[in-house]
Amino acid sequence: MSVAPIKVLLVEDDQGEADELSGLLMQAVHSVPMVITQAQQLSLALEQLTQTSFDVVLLDITLGEGEKLSGFEQIHTKAPTVPIIILSGFQDATLAIEAVRRGAQDYLVKGQIDSPLLVRSIRYGIERQRLLLEVQQSRWQQQQERELLLLEQFPANQATAVASKLYGSLLLRESVPDKFNQLVQQYANIMDLALEQRIYRVTHPISEQLREVAQQLGFLKASPK
Known part of the structure; x- marks a missing residue:
């Protein structure tokens, strides 16, 4: 039985780095099928999210105006159920923790990423997001049952x-x-x-x-x- 490919939105303004990351993903395509869409601007990424359903977003942290996570916030607001993995050119433990606290699934440092690490991060991120949504839905269903009991x-x-x-x-x-x-x-x-x-x-x-x-x-x- 064929496996549906993972639809990846890669948001990276440096074409060289985007090609390198795409190459890392393609190394694993024989075992983990993927379809990769590139967006070099945040505005194009937001437009893509409106038009297409993606399984995961790989986001360069430098995109966006204002504070460092502004691009992440815009993507997360546009597609709150899609897992987002932050890509950064530098190691910043404080920023990484803050990104995860706000809802990012992972924080990876460019230059320290290989194909197995990137693919594993994507697969784990998708699964964690799925479990999170299930927990949220279960809590709302429990609340609904309690409220209906009160109504009754x-x-x-x-x-x-x-x-x-x-x-x-x-x-x-x-x-x-x-x-x-x-x-x-x-x-x-x-x-x-x-x-x-x-x-x-x-x-x-x-x-x-x-x-x-x-x-x-x-x-x-x-x-x-």
Whole structure:
């Protein structure tokens, strides 16, 4: 069975160094298939990320204006789920730690890179990013389950809120099951949007939708236990 090639975006403004890095990757292509796309400018890299889905980005740290990691921040903001490996011409332990803290998967020093090291860094970076996204999604799913459980425990009206102190609460799902199912679906959709917003850094009108759910609960005269 054929293995899908790893799609690499190499962001390097020095053509000689870009060719050297591409050559290191091609040395391993017989065992680890790869498709390499080069971008010599940060703006071109950002455009490529808009048009194509990449598995990993190799980024020259010198690209970008302002502080040293500004280029990384722009790439990470554009494609937050794509692992990024920083390439630098100098050894800087402090900068390397800061890059990883901000979300980079690795920090490699040019001139100290060989083919096995580069390929291993790419494969490990892709796997770590995949596991990170799985953990984030699992946490959001757990939060969604907790929130839905709280939603389920809203009594149907003020009278049952009082009665629940003596006789237990009449749940919305028991008194108005159709409406309850509708609210559950609305809330599940909101949680999905929240997860998407967290991972992909997009904006959704989550607050407005939460207010709408709250208004519907208010219309039913629901109140917490």
